[in-house]
Amino acid sequence: xxxxxxxxxxxxxxxxxxxxxxxxxxxxxxxxxxxxxxxxxxxxxxxxxxxxxxxxxxxxxxxxxxxxxxxxxxxxxxxxxxxxxxxxxxxxxxxxxxxxxxxxxxxxxxxxxxxxxxxxxxxxxxxxxxxxxxxxxxxxxxxxxxxxxxxxxxxxxxxxxxxxxxxxxxx
Amino acid sequence: xxxxxxxxxxxxxxxxxxxxxxxxxxxxxxxxxxxxxxxxxxxxxxxxxxxxxxxxxxxxxxxxxxxxxxxxxxxxxxxxxxxxxxxxxxxxxxxxx
Numbered sequence: 001x002x003x004x005x006x007x008x009x010x011x012x013x014x015x016x017x018x019x020x021x022x023x024x025x026x027x028x029x030x031x032x033x034x035x036x037x038x039x040x041x042x043x044x045x046x047x048x049x050x051x052x053x054x055x056x057x058x059x060x061x062x063x064x065x066x067x068x069x070x071x072x073x074x075x076x077x078x079x080x081x082x083x084x085x086x087x088x089x090x091x092x093x094x095x096x097x098x099x100x101x102x103x104x105x106x107x108x109x110x111x112x113x114x115x116x117x118x119x120x121x122x123x124x125x126x127x128x129x130x131x132x133x134x135x136x137x138x139x140x141x142x143x144x145x146x147x148x149x150x151x152x153x154x155x156x157x158x159x160x161x162x163x164x165x166x167x168x169x170x171x
Numbered sequence: 172x173x174x175x176x177x178x179x180x181x182x183x184x185x186x187x188x189x190x191x192x193x194x195x196x197x198x199x200x201x202x203x204x205x206x207x208x209x210x211x212x213x214x215x216x217x218x219x220x221x222x223x224x225x226x227x228x229x230x231x232x233x234x235x236x237x238x239x240x241x242x243x244x245x246x247x248x249x250x251x252x253x254x255x256x257x258x259x260x261x262x263x264x265x266x267x268x
Contacts, residue, residue: 056268072267075196075260078244079267103267115268135268143241143260144267145197157198158266161237 026100027083029076034102034113043098043120050124052131054117060110066151072105072114075143079103082142086134094130096121101134103144114146189213191253193224194260199238202231217242218249220259238263 026042040053058070083101091099098120108114115138119130138144148156191212200206210223217240225232239246239262242253246262253259 073197074267075194075241075262078241078260078262081244139265139268141265142267143196143262143265145263146266147197157201157263159198159234159237159264160266161264 027087028102030104031106034104034116036116039100039102039116040118042100043118045097045120047122048097048120049122050127051120052127054131055113056115057113058108058110068149069107069109071107071147073145074105079143086137090130090134094126096130189255197263199234199261199263212255217247217251234263
C-alpha cells in the first residue's frame with residue numbers, strides 16, 4: 001500500500017501552494033482549502049481540447065435544514081489507494097490526457113469545496129463524462145465520511161441508507 | 172504500516188497473536204465511543220469477526236450489517252481469514268464527495 005500523501009498544513013512542503021504540494025501525485029487528501037484553479041492546471045496538456053473542473057461544496061440549506069459545516073474523515077491509506085485506482089481506471093476508460101482528484105478532510109464550511117475533480121481529454125464529451133463518473137464512484141466507494149454540523153449544535157454522521165439521512169447530503 | 176500515518180490511523184500496538192485491534196470510523200466510532208476496539212482473537216474469518224463484535228456490542232448491529240470490513244488495507248469478503256495482529260477496519264457506508 002502506498003504511503004498516504006496528506007497535506008496537513010498549508011505550505012507544509014517547500015514551494016507548495018496551500019492545498020496542492022507541487023511534487024504530490026494526482027490524488028490527494030488535504031486539510032487546507034482546495035484551490036480549484038491549481039487542480040485544473042495540473043491536468044493541462046497540449047493535446048487536450050476539453051478541460052473540466054468539478055467542485056463539490058458544502059450546501060448551507062438542504063430541504064429546509066441549515067448546515068453550518070461538514071466534517072470529513074477518511075480511512076486515509078485505503079482512500080488514497082482507491083482514488084489512485086479510480087483515477088487510473090478513468091484515464092483508460094475515457095482516454096484522458098490528465099486527471100486529478102483532491103478531497104478535503106476536516107471541517108469544510110458552507111460554500112467551500114470538499115472535492116475537486118479535474119479531467120482533460122482531446123474532446124469535451126470525454127472530459128465531462130470522466131468527471132461525473134469519477135464523482136459518482138468516489139461518493140459510492142471511497143472510505144470517506146461526512147458529519148453534518150447543524151444549526152442546533154447537533155452532529156450527524158451521514159451513512160447512506162440510513163432511515164434518518166434520506167437522500168445524500170452535501171458534495 | 173507506513174510511518175507517516177496520522178495519529179488517527181495508528182492503531183495501538185498489540186501483543187503478537189491472541190488479539191485483534193479493529194479501527195472504527197464515523198458513525199461506528201460514535202456508537203462505540205472509541206476509535207479502536209480490541210478483540211480476543213483465536214483466528215477466524217471476517218464473518219467470525221462480525222459475530223464477535225456484535226455479540227458484545229448489540230448497538231452496532233444495524234450499522235455493522237451495512238458496513239464493509241477492510242483487512243490489511245483491502246476490502247475483504249466474509250470468508251476471508253484474519254490473522255491475529257492484522258490491520259482491520261470497519262468501513263460503514265461512505266459519504267464523501
